[in-house]
Amino acid sequence: MKDYIIIGSGIIGCLIAKELSKYQVDILVLEKENDVVNGQTVANSAIIHAGYDLKPGTLKAKLCVKGNAMYDDLEKELSIPLLKTGGLVVAKNEKELDDLKRIYDQAIQNGIKGVSIINQETLRKKEPHLKSSLVAALDLPTTKVTFPWQVAMAALTFAKANGAQIKTNAKVTNITYQNGMFQVEINDEEWIETMHIISCAGVFSDHIARMIENIIPYQILPRKGEYYVLDKRVKGLFQHVIYPLPN
Incomplete structure (x- = not known):
């Protein structure tokens, strides 16, 4: 049984894990990919x-x-x-x-x-x-x-040093709630019980929300953007x- 399960190991999930790890609580961060900090955190403007x-x-x-x-x-x-x-x-x-x-x-x-x-x-x-x-x-x-990947990794390193656990290749497939506790299913096979869930699932947050509430008042529609990368020779131009x- 965990005190907190954080779903998603992007910059938000990692920073929340860092803050919670300052207290005497049992924390588990779940990441569906095969490595941490592998989603929107590494694909944004860094501003x-x-x-x-x-x-x-x-x-x-x-x-x-x-x-x-x-x-x-x-x-x-x-x-x-x-x-x-x-x-x-x-x-x-x-x-x-x-x-x-x-x-x-x-x-x-x-x-x-x-x-x-x-x-x-x-x-x-x-x-x-x-x-x-x-x-x-x-x-x-x-x-x-800033460099979002480095921020997230530094926060996660801090959290792990304080006892937080990380589980990769761990896709949340179902969530139930009974007797004041959440039961989180991972990869359609393993169940973990927790007192609290913090969803940091990025563009998949609405999917997680629907596992708890059948009707939610929003839907996330991801949009793809493009960046132009300039040659190193123009570094410092602006x-x-x-x-x-x-x-």
């Missing part, structure tokens, strides 16, 4: 967003800003790579200035520290290789970049994360 474009007052906006600040503590605790690049949301012409001011107000409402609108001259000084016709930018000093205005 720690400031939260400027999120609707004020929403849980997502609050957690984005709070989570951004927590990475400064993680950098010290886990010795993870953390590039404090800052971010710039650029306005291409005068018509876009009103939208830039709108998202500035939104950023202020979300509690983002140090945010400001900079003019064309200041923008050119910060990023001289940007197109000279850009008229202004929203300066987001709290935007950061110093910030550069965003267009959100549409």
Whole structure:
């Protein structure tokens, strides 16, 4: 019997395991793949967003800003790579200035520290290789970049050192609940009992939720994106994360 079963060994599952391992509890992390940290954690932009474009007052906006600040503590605790690049949301012409001011107000409402609108001259000084016709930018000093795989592995190493267990090739195929305990079936054959389940299953989280509740009010529809990787010879061409205005 386990105190906690965490489903999924991506960056979220690993960081939760790390925090729980600070307490006297029995933790098991289940991963359906043959290795840990093998899903969305290794296929994303690695940007720690400031939260400027999120609707004020929403849980997502609050957690984005709070989570951004927590990475400064993680950098010290886990010795993870953390590039404090800052971010710039650029306005291409005068018509876009009103939208830039709108998202500035939104950023202020979300509690983002140090945010400001900079003019064309200041923008050119910060990023001289940007197109000279850009008229202004929203300066987001709290935007950061990290290496998500390394963050997850450092957190998982911490958790394992504190006694957490990891089980790979362990696909959750059923969950039942009886007498105040969850029973988790793995690979249609093995059952493990636990007091608590924390689902960190990424794009498969809705499948896990349906094992507990027949009707859930959402469905996850994954989307595939593309990235352009630049030649190493242009390394250092830009110093910030550069965003267009959100549409």
